[in-house]
Amino acid sequence: MVQFNTKQTPRKYWFLIGLFAMTVVFSVVNHLSTYSDSTFKVTPTLESIKVRRSFPGGVVKDQITLALTFNATYADIPAPTLEWEEMAAAPVGRLDGGSAQIGNLLYVFAGYENINHVHSHVDVFNFSDNTWGDRFDMPKEMANSHLGIANDGRYVYIISGQYGAQCRPSTSRSFVLDTKTRKWSDFISLPFPRYAPPTQIWRGRLHVMGGGKENRFEIALEHWSIGVKDGKAIEKEWRSELPIPRGGPHRACVVANDRLFVFGGQEGDFMPKPGSPIFKCSRKIEAYIAEIVVAVHSDVYMLEGDGSKWKQLGDMPKPNSHFETSWVIVNSSIIIIGGSTRLHPLTKKMNLIGEVFRFRLDTLEWSVIGRMPFRVKTTVAGFWNGWLYFSSGQRDTGPLDPKPKKIVGTTFRTQLRL
Numbered sequence: 001m002v003q004f005n006t007k008q009t010p011r012k013y014w015f016l017i018g019l020f021a022m023t024v025v026f027s028v029v030n031h032l033s034t035y036s037d038s039t040f041k042v043t044p045t046l047e048s049i050k051v052r053r054s055f056p057g058g059v060v061k062d063q064i065t066l067a068l069t070f071n072a073t074y075a076d077i078p079a080p081t082l083e084w085e086e087m088a089a090a091p092v093g094r095l096d097g098g099s100a101q102i103g104n105l106l107y108v109f110a111g112y113e114n115i116n117h118v119h120s121h122v123d124v125f126n127f128s129d130n131t132w133g134d135r136f137d138m139p140k141e142m143a144n145s146h147l148g149i150a151n152d153g154r155y156v157y158i159i160s161g162q163y164g165a166q167c168r169p170s171t172s173r174s175f176v177l178d179t180k181t182r183k184w185s186d187f188i189s190l191p192f193p194r195y196a197p198p199t200q201i202w203r204g205r206l207h208v209m210g211g212g213k214e215n216r217f218e219i220a221l222e223h224w225s226i227g228v229k230d231g232k233a234i235e236k237e238w239r240s241e242l243p244i245p246r247g248g249p250h251r252a253c254v255v256a257n258d259r260l261f262v263f264g265g266q267e268g269d270f271m272p273k274p275g276s277p278i279f280k281c282s283r284k285i286e287a288y289i290a291e292i293v294v295a296v297h298s299d300v301y302m303l304e305g306d307g308s309k310w311k312q313l314g315d316m317p318k319p320n321s322h323f324e325t326s327w328v329i330v331n332s333s334i335i336i337i338g339g340s341t342r343l344h345p346l347t348k349k350m351n352l353i354g355e356v357f358r359f360r361l362d363t364l365e366w367s368v369i370g371r372m373p374f375r376v377k378t379t380v381a382g383f384w385n386g387w388l389y390f391s392s393g394q395r396d397t398g399p400l401d402p403k404p405k406k407i408v409g410t411t412f413r414t415q416l417r418l
Contacts, residue, residue, distance in 0.1 A: 076402075077317055077355050082370040082414040087130050087389070090409030091123050095394045096145040096196075099325040099380035100156045102179045104128045106382040107156060108392065110144045114407065115281065118144035118165045122177075125391065125411070127384035132411075139184050142175050146249065148199030148208050149325065154179055155231035157187060157201070159208050160194040162216075167272040167281040169214045170195040176231045188233050194220060195269070196249030196324060201228065202260045202303070208238075209262070210247040217271045219247035245310050246299055250321035254334055257361050260303040261313075263336065266321040267295035296321045296342045300359075317357055317366050322377035326390070330383055331418055334359040335369075337390055340377040340404070349403040352377050352396045356388075358418070373412055375402050388416040 090108065097111025097119065106125040112118050120142070124134040143161025150157050156177040163171040170193040176185050190197075190208060197211030197220070209223035224238040244262065251265030272279035298315035316336075323339035339353040352375035358367045372390070379393035391411035394404045 076371070076375075077368050079355055079368040079371045082356065082372075082416075084373045084412045084414045086373075087391075087411040087413055088132055089411055090125070090391050091132055091135065092119060093407040093409040094119055094392045095407045096162075096322075096378050097380065097392065098147040098149040098158075099382070100149060100151040101328075101382045102151060102153060102156075104384060105179070106380065106389070106391075107177070107179065108380050109149070109158065110138065110142075110147060110161075111378075111392070112145055112165070112407065116165050120144055125382070125389075127382060127387075127389070130413075134182075136182055139175055141171075141173050142184075143171050143173070146170070146196035147324075148194065148197040148211070150199045150201050150206060150253075151179075152201055152228070155228075157199070157206055157228070157231075159187070159199050159206070160190050160197055160211070162195055164279070166276075166279045167216055167270050168279040169193065169272075170212070170216070178231055185231065188226065188236075188238065191224060191238055192220075192222070196251075198244075198251050198253030198262050198265075198324075200253045200255045200260060202255045202307075203258075204228065206233075207241065207253075207260065209241070209244045209253075210249070210251070210265070212249040212269055215271055216269045219267045221245075221247040242303075242308065242310065245301060245312065246297070248295070250324060250340075252323050252325075252327050252336060254327060254329070256329055256334060257332075258304070260307075261334070261359075262301045263327075263359075264296075264298055264300070264316050264320040264323065264339070266297065296340070313364055314366065317355070317368055318353070320353060323353075324378070326379050326381050326393075328381050328383040328388065330388075330416060332361045333418055334361065335381075335383075335388065335416070337381055337388075338372060338376045338379050338393065344403070347403065350377075351375075351402040352394075352404055354396070354402075369418075370414070374399075376408075377404065383416070386415055386417070387413045389413045 094111030099108045104127045108123045120138050143163045145162045147161040148159035159174045172189040172193040174187040176187045193214045195212035197208050199208045205225040206228045207225045211220050213220050221243040223241040223243050225241050226238045227234040248265045248267040252263040254261045270281045273282040296319040298319045300313040302311045319341050320339040327336045336357040341351045354372045354375035355368050356370040358369045375396035376393040379390045382389045392409050394407050396402050397405040
């Protein structure tokens with residue numbers, strides 16, 4: 001049996017403890033009060049400066065509660081800010097969609113409008129005039145979210161993904177879009193359905209690995225590839241490759257400098273309620289996931305050389321998932337924006353990410369080079385003429401509350417000089 005010491009603490013010590021606690025609280029509040037709601041400015045030189053944010057009414061009435069609320073969240077990583085310019089919003093808000101940049105055009109596919117409705121079309125953003133213009137339909141049989149997606153500069157390969165709203169199962173059906181003709185064609189289905197599988201073209205072969213299995217929760221480790229050329233498979237079936245050391249969905253897969261990288265991700269996700277005719281997402285799993293932390297992780301893996309061995313690199317600055325197409329390549333760096341990290345240990349709610357990460361391809365080292373206007377997951381990213389763009393996704397509840405709330409179509413850009 002554990003025994004507790006019941007000896008009372010002298011009053012003078014209580015006074016000192018209280019004084020110390022108040023000093024800490026008000027130091028935090030003083031830091032927080034430097035935030036400003038109306039501007040998100042930072043020097044383009046990426047030097048650290050404070051962000052100012054004004055709270056409703058301009059006055060923080062309960063500073064102690066405010067400080068404690070802030071401390072109850074997972075802290076944002078200290079970072080310089082960037083000067084963001086708001087652009088025309090996307091025609092629709094979308095969560096868990098995907099994107100592909102071909103020249104000056106950003107093609108944005110599918111995604112949830114809300115838990116009961118998914119998109120089945122493509123919106124196109126033109127970087128040259130900063131407008132959303134063309135819109136065209138996807139094949140009716142194509143997945144509506146959690147896509148595996150890669151492009152070769154003309155053809156966009158859409159591999160597997162979740163078909164339908166709520167927590168419906170994944171499909172193995174795959175398609176190719178010719179961005180010049182805007183015509184779709186069938187592609188060889190995966191051997192098994194996959195949910196948000198990392199997908200990229202490397203050395204003339206389309207690689208698909210990991211992701212979630214059909215029920216969304218069970219992780220997959222399998223890795224397949226198939227030769228591709230001009231939007232078509234040049235082989236009759238997928239070839240088994242070296243399994244990825246850690247499976248799961250919601251991670252970025254990037255090819256740069258003749259190497260294939262896989263960043264972050266998670267193990268597990270919401271499943272449908274047993275017997276639900278609409279595959280309604282079960283919130284009961286949230287408590288269970290909280291116990292195993294859905295294993296959001298910061299692992300980084302790389303294939304190079306003959307591709308016979310996965311090499312694990314240094315971790316991301318924080319565990320991250322839900323950033324499948326939230327990245328761009330700038331000079332000799334990979335830039336990753338936003339995402340989601342582990343569940344809050346007290347609220348059991350997902351925490352979103354608002355940092356801008358840089359991964360240097362020459363040194364394989366990480367840094368945090370800025371902050372977004374707000375935290376957001378599954379945003380889509382592009383880079384054009386020195387400007388970093390992002391659009392859509394699910395943003396945070398507020399500056400002091402990182403849990404997900406509104407699905408948005410807002411679009412921003414910032415000048416990025418590395």
